[in-house]
Amino acid sequence: xxxxxxxxxxxxxxxxxxxxxxxxxxxxxxxxxxxxxxxxxxxxxxxxxxxxxxxxxxxxxxxxxxxxxxxxxxxxxxxxxxxxxxxxxxxxxxxxxxxxxxxxxxxxxxxxxxxxxxxxxxxxxxxxxxxxxxxxxxxxxxxxxxxxxxxxxxxxxxxxxxxxxxxxxxxxxxxxxxxxxxxxxxxxxxxxxxxxxxxxxxxxxxxxxxxxxxxxxxxxxxxxxxxxxxxxxxxxxxxxxxxxxxxxxxxxxxxxxxxxxxxxxxxxxxxxxxxxxxxxxxxxxxxxxxxxxxxxxxxxx
Amino acid sequence: xxxxxxxxxxxxxxxxxxxxxxxxxxxxxxxxxxxxxxxxxxxxxxxxxxxxxxxxxxxxxxxxxxxxxxxxxxxxxxxxxxxxxxxxxxxxxxxxxxxxxxxxxxxxxxxxxxxxxxxxxxxxxxxxxxxxxxxxxxxxxxxxxxxxxxxxxxxxxxxxxxxxxxxxxxxxxxxxxxxxxxxxxxxxxxxxxxxxxxxxxxxxxxxxxxxxxxxxxxxxxxxxxxxxxxxxxxxxxxxxxxxxxxxxxxxxxxxxxxxxxxxxxxxxxxxxxxxxxxxxxxxxxxxxxxxxxxxxxx
Numbered sequence: 001x002x003x004x005x006x007x008x009x010x011x012x013x014x015x016x017x018x019x020x021x022x023x024x025x026x027x028x029x030x031x032x033x034x035x036x037x038x039x040x041x042x043x044x045x046x047x048x049x050x051x052x053x054x055x056x057x058x059x060x061x062x063x064x065x066x067x068x069x070x071x072x073x074x075x076x077x078x079x080x081x082x083x084x085x086x087x088x089x090x091x092x093x094x095x096x097x098x099x100x101x102x103x104x105x106x107x108x109x110x111x112x113x114x115x116x117x118x119x120x121x122x123x124x125x126x127x128x129x130x131x132x133x134x135x136x137x138x139x140x141x142x143x144x145x146x147x148x149x150x151x152x153x154x155x156x157x158x159x160x161x162x163x164x165x166x167x168x169x170x171x172x173x174x175x176x177x178x179x180x181x182x183x184x185x186x187x188x189x190x191x192x193x194x195x196x197x198x199x200x201x202x203x204x205x206x207x208x209x210x211x212x213x214x215x216x217x218x219x220x221x222x223x224x225x226x227x228x229x230x231x232x233x234x235x236x237x238x239x240x241x242x243x244x245x246x247x248x249x250x251x252x253x254x255x256x257x258x259x260x261x262x263x264x265x266x267x268x269x270x271x272x273x274x275x276x277x278x279x280x281x282x283x284x285x286x287x288x289x290x291x292x293x294x295x296x297x298x299x300x301x
Numbered sequence: 302x303x304x305x306x307x308x309x310x311x312x313x314x315x316x317x318x319x320x321x322x323x324x325x326x327x328x329x330x331x332x333x334x335x336x337x338x339x340x341x342x343x344x345x346x347x348x349x350x351x352x353x354x355x356x357x358x359x360x361x362x363x364x365x366x367x368x369x370x371x372x373x374x375x376x377x378x379x380x381x382x383x384x385x386x387x388x389x390x391x392x393x394x395x396x397x398x399x400x401x402x403x404x405x406x407x408x409x410x411x412x413x414x415x416x417x418x419x420x421x422x423x424x425x426x427x428x429x430x431x432x433x434x435x436x437x438x439x440x441x442x443x444x445x446x447x448x449x450x451x452x453x454x455x456x457x458x459x460x461x462x463x464x465x466x467x468x469x470x471x472x473x474x475x476x477x478x479x480x481x482x483x484x485x486x487x488x489x490x491x492x493x494x495x496x497x498x499x500x501x502x503x504x505x506x507x508x509x510x511x512x513x514x515x516x517x518x519x520x521x522x523x524x525x526x527x528x529x530x531x532x533x534x535x536x537x538x539x540x541x542x543x544x545x546x547x548x549x550x551x552x553x554x555x556x557x558x559x560x561x562x563x564x565x566x567x568x569x570x571x572x573x574x575x576x577x578x579x580x581x582x583x584x585x586x587x588x589x590x591x592x593x594x595x596x597x598x599x
Contacts, residue, residue: 024383029383035443128504132544140336166329203311229507282415285407288410
């Protein structure tokens with residue numbers, strides 16, 4: 001790209017322009033790295049101080065079944081919230097996955113043309129509805145409905161996971177649809193040529209091929225469900241114990257943090273224990289990201 | 302069973318499940334709009350909320366949401382564009398780029414409440430900005446940045462290679478090529494992405510509970526001095542947004558018509574998100590036509 005007779009002034013401006021651009025964009029990218037490093041540092045140092053400074057046993061925190069910071073003999077067991085978080089997000093994924101996979105198949109395999117034109121905007125709108133609105137609808141529709149049908153107050157893990165399942169539907173659907181639409185055409189055609197029906201092709205050729213992508217979508221959906229705070233908090237009931245049924249009041253890590261962080265004094269053990277829960281949420285995020293990375297690696301081969 | 306019968310059943314199940322999803326969305330939108338619409342009026346949109354009496358509005362919250370969105374975009378867009386351009390144009394495949402990609406991925410999957418708590422620790426307490434619009438905007442920036450970075454990178458990668466080569470052939474500097482050739486071509490998809498991201502930020506509440514706060518001072522809409530504590534455009538005052546307001550009245554609303562207010566506010570929020578969606582599409586199309594001087598083939 002060297003010009004034959006570059007005038008020195010123009011070359012100088014040229015280089016200056018280029019270095020300004022390079023410096024600016026590098027600055028922006030470094031900011032991302034700085035943000036994440038400081039985030040990990042601050043949340044970890046706060047979350048770990050429960051165990052280092054306040055001397056709480058990690059085992060007691062993770063497996064303690066009683067959360068009673070206000071009593072004479074305060075206990076900081078987070079197991080009820082950990083159980084609540086895992087059961088709501090796993091249940092949500094169980095409800096949402098079949099629906100999402102069917103929606104993706106509908107858009108790509110059954111009626112590719114108008115199926116996509118109908119479902120694509122539906123999925124986008126579901127993704128766009130704010131989580132507090134989901135919480136509000138859950139509180140005013142799902143909870144009263146469950147109260148009438150099942151024993152109990154209607155609030156609980158069942159209501160929470162139903163609300164979450166609608167919220168994570170778009171995540172799983174869009175990732176699965178992307179994977180399905182990039183499938184090589186010859187794959188399906190050769191299956192049809194062998195005389196297979198559409199369902200045989202889908203179940204034995206298409207699904208196994210895109211399975212890592214589907215699992216990626218499900219894991220990302222679960223990650224979202226695990227970290228969602230307000231919608232769950234509004235319908236789950238927020239009782240600090242492990243429930244006996246799906247229709248009994250329960251809590252998740254996020255709902256406990258949401259409700260109590262503002263009411264506790266900074267630096268107290270209870271406040272620090274809430275930070276430890278935030279740290280647990282952060283560690284779970286890392287685990288989800290690692291799982292997604294491993295799945296993507298399998299996908300490439 | 303015959304394979305043909307199985308095929309028919311499977312197709313039936315797939316179609317039914319897809320219809321269920323459409324029905325869920327229609328039911329959701331129908332419920333929110335139908336229940337909330339009757340409550341929306343000019344006075345509801347502009348008056349201040351009441352704590353224990355009937356007839357509270359959402360005026361300050363609506364204003365706060367829009368103002369916070371503008372503040373966030375002012376901070377996010379330059380940073381996100383820069384980082385996205387770096388990823389698309391400067392980054393070479395290797396360890397560092399891989400790490401940055403991982404950082405963006407992790408950042409985008411952090412729960413918003415963790416981002417909010419980080420903001421509480423660093424911006425609100427350590428930097429001492431307190432519960433304020435500014436703190437909220439900074440946290441929403443962290444929350445929003447990975448999205449804008451990804452949108453920018455995709456938009457720039459989507460530009461045809463020949464365009465860049467033409468610029469190189471003219472002897473332009475790389476930065477000049479980026480700003481005057483690639484940027485205009487990428488603009489339509491950039492705008493679409495940013496408006497969609499804005500819609501998402503608009504409904505965000507968890508990250509704002511601990512940064513922008515859950516209260517609003519009595520605003521004086523005739524006071525436009527940005528340093529006065531009662532001025533609506535003072536970025537260092539606490540501000541409860543519309544989404545936070547919905548959450549709060551569902552949890553601790555004492556007004557007798559709390560459920561109606563929540564329904565009305567939800568309807569306003571959903572309508573605004575719909576408007577954002579339509580706006581994104583429309584703006585993208587208009588800009589595409591403007592910058593390429595061509596008719597949209599879609």
